[in-house]
Amino acid sequence: MAESNRNKIPVIDLKDFPGQSEKLIRACEERGCFRIVNFQGIMDESLMLEMKTVVRSLLELPMEVKMRNRDVIAGSGYMAPSDINPLYEALGLYDMASPQAVDAFCSNLDSTPHQRAVILKYAKAVNELMMDISHKIGQGLGLNGLFTEDWSCQFRINKYNFTPETVNSPGVQLHTDSSFLTILQDDEIIGGLEVMNKSGKFEAIDPCPGTLLVNLGDIAAVWSNGRFLNVKHRVMCKEAGIRVSIASFLLGPKEAIVEAPLELVDLEHPRLFAPFTYQDYRNLRIGNGLHTGEALDCLRIHQS
Numbered sequence: 001m002a003e004s005n006r007n008k009i010p011v012i013d014l015k016d017f018p019g020q021s022e023k024l025i026r027a028c029e030e031r032g033c034f035r036i037v038n039f040q041g042i043m044d045e046s047l048m049l050e051m052k053t054v055v056r057s058l059l060e061l062p063m064e065v066k067m068r069n070r071d072v073i074a075g076s077g078y079m080a081p082s083d084i085n086p087l088y089e090a091l092g093l094y095d096m097a098s099p100q101a102v103d104a105f106c107s108n109l110d111s112t113p114h115q116r117a118v119i120l121k122y123a124k125a126v127n128e129l130m131m132d133i134s135h136k137i138g139q140g141l142g143l144n145g146l147f148t149e150d151w152s153c154q155f156r157i158n159k160y161n162f163t164p165e166t167v168n169s170p171g172v173q174l175h176t177d178s179s180f181l182t183i184l185q186d187d188e189i190i191g192g193l194e195v196m197n198k199s200g201k202f203e204a205i206d207p208c209p210g211t212l213l214v215n216l217g218d219i220a221a222v223w224s225n226g227r228f229l230n231v232k233h234r235v236m237c238k239e240a241g242i243r244v245s246i247a248s249f250l251l252g253p254k255e256a257i258v259e260a261p262l263e264l265v266d267l268e269h270p271r272l273f274a275p276f277t278y279q280d281y282r283n284l285r286i287g288n289g290l291h292t293g294e295a296l297d298c299l300r301i302h303q304s
């Protein structure tokens with residue numbers, strides 16, 4: 001059983017910096033996830049709610065329309081319910097930082113001009129938030145400048161079809177995200193997300209409307225030279241109802257290699273991973289079905 005963790009996940013106030021800098025870095029190291037609050041001005045709660053309404057209606061489109069949302073990179077398009085995750089389906093968009101890609105996504109799904117405008121606005125806001133958070137992470141480690149500026153982003157809108165009969169079955173299997181970081185707008189009412197802490201115990205993440213959850217993924221573990229935790233998580237069916245979440249992934253550099261900055265490498269902290277590109281990593285991970293960060297072991301040159 002997962003413990004309820006109403007007070008365990010660190011809450012980071014984005015308006016209180018550099019005051020919360022140490023707390024942010026500790027959250028990245030110890031938990032690999034945190035909630036963010038006070039991001040109005042970049043992302044407003046009204047936009048989050050509008051976006052939820054839009055994605056709910058997209059996920060209700062007929063199957064043949066959703067199937068038009070094809071992969072642009074491996075695993076970026078529509079995922080129908082499968083044997084492994086029968087309660088789950090998702091639509092995806094790569095690269096959400098590109099207005100042309102957003103446009104193509106919307107055209108494929110016959111979106112209305114209003115839906116298109118909301119998605120574009122949300123994509124822009126979430127991208128700005130990603131830059132703000134990664135900048136704060138960099139500063140917290142004593143680095144200057146923005147290192148994630150032209151990295152690629154993807155978003156995935158997830159739908160879980162939970163019924164009374166499916167209570168206690170998995171909605172989505174245990175995984176890490178392949179990204180550097182993920183901004184998750186979870187369901188406002190239906191819970192089910194669980195993160196695994198460092199001692200291997202699951203902790204339930206209760207819905208907390210008006211806030212966003214940030215997860216660190218595999219690229220964060222590499223970029224930080226092993227300092228940050230790529231948090232394992234899953235979604236369980238805890239109650240009946242349609243659960244909808246929006247995951248926005250800041251993946252990694254588009255073409256450049258992924259590597260820890262020199263400031264994070266020294267004699268006591270030798271480089272842990274061989275250089276690679278995000279695309280190579282994604283292919284390795286998806287091609288071999290390594291969903292909980294095991295693909296990183298193939299790239300390890302030093303044990304931490």
Ligand SMILES: O=C(O)CCC(=O)C(=O)O
Pocket residue numbers: 156158172177184186187193233235244245247
């Ligand atoms: O639906 C959720 O709350 C989590 C989704 C997730 O982990 C993902 O899309 O990678």
Ligand SMILES: [Fe+2]
Pocket residue numbers: 175176177233
């Ligand atoms: Fe995830």
